[in-house]
Amino acid sequence: MSFPHPPPHGRPGPAPIRVDPRELRPGRSWYAVGALVLVGGLVTALVGFLVSVLSTVALPEFEARVSSGQETVFTVTETDTLLGLYSSGGDADTCVLVRPDGTESGFGLPGYSHDVDTGSESWSLVGAQEAPGTGEYTLSCPGTSGGAEFAVADVGDGGAEFVRGVAGTLLWAFVPSFLGLLLGLPVLITTAVRRNRHRRRLLVERRQGFHGPATG
CATH class of the missing domain: 1.10.287 (Helix Hairpins)
Incomplete structure (x- = not known):
């Protein structure tokens, strides 16, 4: 019995040229x-x-805060301050702003909307009013909206500042x-x-x- 011979080995070719990275x-x-x-x-x-x-979107620092049916006094230290009225459930018509000279004014509609939920409280910007001079102002909310909270804050120049943000x-x-x-x-x-x-x-x-x- 004959066995096939293995094929002859050829000469090995040149090693591939490599470049180390x-x-x-x-x-x-x-x-x-x-x-x-x-x-x-x-x-x-x-x-x-x-x-x-x-x-x-954060809440501005409140200048004053009051519950419905109450009033509070706060001080404005800069002229031509725009005060924003924030509410936790009431309307802007509930509150009035009493100026240092004793005159009263209601809050108009704000130029933009701002709603913030802090987890424990929900606040909405419901009104805005100019405080033309420095002195002691009174935020009075004699309405009957049960359990509502109100606060005023310096909102700069209002909507323009929000747009810049x-x-x-x-x-x-x-x-x-x-x-x-x-x-x-x-x-x-x-x-x-x-x-x-x-x-x-x-x-x-x-x-x-x-x-x-x-x-x-």
């Missing part, structure tokens, strides 16, 4: 730089957006993330392109060195 320039650390810039921009945008949103929120959302992309993405792309170009150049040089110089 650590040889390539620029170094891989530039990937980390680009990624940090990119991620840093996104994180900054997220944090700034959240802080700006919380600041914009919204605009600032949008800027925080887009500007840092855009800068992160604008600066970080080119670093990543440039690093990848230059490393790939360097790798091809090294491969060409090593192939030429392996085959030796051409002879005539």
